[in-house]
């Protein structure tokens with residue numbers, strides 16, 4: 401056992417709405433964990449708590465055994481250099497060129513020279529299958545799939561120890577989704593990183609994970625090795641992975 | 656609903672807003688004094704905030720100076736004091752109208768643009784992305800805009816002063832029978848350094864207000880396109896009101912009344 405990230409009793413509410421209600425989760429070093437759960441169950445909120453973008457109301461978050469729950473300022477920036485993150489909508493900076501996006505963490509976060517950072521950015525773009533001329537385009541000129549690839553290149557640009565993927569395949573056609581899945585698997589392996597992904601796409605979840613956990617009602621209700629998901633014996637998990645409308649999970653019509 | 660509950664909720668909401676704004680301002684000031692300062696970004700913002708505001712500020716200042724000369728002439732005429740036009744124009748423009756006109760114009764152009772840009776970055780998670788790239792969003796987005804606005808506004812106000820006085824000169828000489836050389840001499844003799852400097856100090860404060868309101872409303876916009884639209888409006892309205900309120904306060908402080 402060698403935990404890279406631990407969430408202990410993490411709670412977060414917005415107004416009267418409890419989104420996370422005591423999440424306990426451990427991510428082993430160099431493993432790839434996927435958290436599944438319906439839309440609006442708080443998957444994005446959970447990773448934003450780990451990243452310090454949102455502050456949990458209660459609970460503790462450990463990264464490499466260090467309590468990062470209440471870090472801010474320079475101490476927070478320092479911890480952030482361990483992380484790379486692929487956002488749900490890409491979140492590319494539309495005022496910057498593609499290569500400047502990819503090199504952003506190197507230039508701003510680590511103070512690298514622009515020319516050197518550009519070379520690294522171009523090699524990272526090649527890693528995700530994008531040719532050099534894409535580097536000089538603006539993000540708004542790219543298709544959704546290409547934006548995801550650029551987001552991926554940006555996430556891995558600084559060789560992070562930990563990479564988060566927020567719904568990496570949502571909104572892509574099945575073929576592009578598979579391309580992204582392959583890229584995730586290969587980049588995580590190449591960089592030797594610990595990965596945490598969240599998705600409701602079961603095809604993607606099976607492909608990119610070695611463990612799966614399910615978030616429901618603000619808690620982790622099941623977790624286990626990917627191969628065991630079909631034998632979980634948990635009616636919530638069964639309903640989710642088979643995509644059935646009937647079952648213990650009642651979809652709230654109002655999010 | 657009970658009317659007292661409504662008033663109470665309104666007051667609590669207002670207090671919460673003031674608290675949020677105070678905290679935001681505090682964070683911006685801390686980020687301002689802690690290195691590094693992104694010089695490249697500041698230059699870019701000076702270009703956007705200052706340089707591109709020149710046409711609109713110049714044009715409005717010209718007409719303001721012109722109409723001021725005309726009104727003072729017509730008003731002064733009633734008691735035979737129309738010769739005072741150059742003195743009142745230069746006083747009104749440098750102390751008051753130059754900085755205020757520049758402030759309101761830049762507020763409409765720049766506070767709106769800043770709020771829209773930062774608001775869009777907020778709702779598309781670009782601000783969250785900055786955090787994950789080990790970059791403090793306040794330092795990267797807010798500080799350069801604040802610094803650029805505080806530098807640009809006195810320059811714009813100085814230009815507005817010159818063009819406003821020139822507008823008065825054009826109207827006075829072209830249609831009010833003033834002699835150019837006498838008009839200019841009276842202007843130069845009357846205006847003091849204090850009049851001009853007080854106006855430039857005001858302009859710097861207005862610049863701070865404009866950038867702060869644009870950034871604050873952008874950072875706190877929620878929802879999608881509608882939220883960004885609301886933030887843009889709020890930025891322009893609040894910065895315009897604060898500029899006029901600050902103008903009154905600064906005038907009473909600077910001129911001891």
Ligand SMILES: Nc1ncnc2c1ncn2[C@@H]1O[C@H](COP(=O)(O)OP(=O)(O)O)[C@@H](O)[C@H]1O
Pocket residue numbers: 414419437438439440441442443444445446655
């Ligand atoms: N900053 C916020 N303020 C208020 N409510 C939020 C905020 N972020 C998320 N929520 C709410 O928390 C719930 C979970 O959101 P999210 O984590 O994005 O879901 P998902 O599992 O689809 O990623 C949603 O109902 C959302 O409306």
Ligand SMILES: [Mg+2]
Pocket residue numbers: 443444445488566567
């Ligand atoms: Mg989400």
